[in-house]
Amino acid sequence: MTHPVQGLDDVVHQRTRLGILAVLAEGSRAQFGFLQESLGLTDGNLSRHLQTLEEAGYVRIEKGYEGRRPRTWIRITKDGRRALATEIDLLKQLVQRIESNHSAPADERQT
């Protein structure tokens, strides 16, 4: 049986990017400022992570104006939702696997 860690996607398997996708998956879209506030990130840091996610096709960035104020809205794509669901699933498997290893007698433990 394959170890769950082997199925992890490097783009999503990062705490901040996982958080970004989690926030975006909950609504239909979110503003840059909302993501910044929710995750406690600086402009530059959030921009860099969003760029990585956009390059992977997991988010779509829409820049525009509301009145005179520039606004950036970010949406999660279908691939992004799928990647998030897979990551959560693998993390849960990982926890379950290690917990069951700890609870099993020493001679039955998997490696």
Add this chain to the structure above:
Amino acid sequence: MTSLSNEGDPAQAKAWIDDVSVLKSRTRRARRGMWFPLVIFGLVILASTPLYMHFNGDSPPIPALLAPDVPAPTTPPATDIAIGGSSGLLHLFTGGMFTFSPLKITVFWLVAGPMAYLVTAGFYWLHARRRGVATSSRAYVLTGLGLFALLVVTSTPLIPVPVHGNLLVRGLTPLLAVALGLFVLASVERSWALLAFAVPFLALCVTANLYDMANVTYRLGLGSTGPEVNVIVVGSVLLLAGVIFGLAAVRTRQRPS
């Protein structure tokens, strides 16, 4: 440290899963606005009350098909009513044979129903701008408009749909469209609480279409005799639910996460 080791660190994996769940619930709290459509539709329903009232204690004309001994009805069965004859454009899709003004009721709902959905769409748009996170209200608004369109279309002779006569006599079929829309709203808002409200509310709306709640209020000595009692009960329940959901949203937003 921002990624797990190859062997996997269960404590960290757990922390990440918890992070995701906290972020999701915080975002959900920020974006939810389901109280608004409940309040709007509650007010719209209550605003229609005067159209359902029986003034001076008179009863509206009873159609002959339901009371064969009385003189011929002054209003034909609701499904056949149309302005300008059966080929007319405006069919009385709400029914309302037991009301004095089925035409006014139809015009009211034809305007107020779609307007309420459009106002709701506007609210969600503004709410998203203000909060920085959006709920896609499109499915709810389109379903609501579609249900009203379905009521109109099925009331024309073009698409004859067999409908139990009792459903049409009180002119309250728009309440069913409102109630069914709440299931879609519960889905887009991902709210079990709203779903738990939508189920009994639909049952209440079906009851309002089939039974005169005035029977109860009359026995209680409250006086009213017409379908306006049904309208007041349904509208008040929806309005109250909207207020409760609104207060709950304010409370959860103020709670530190």
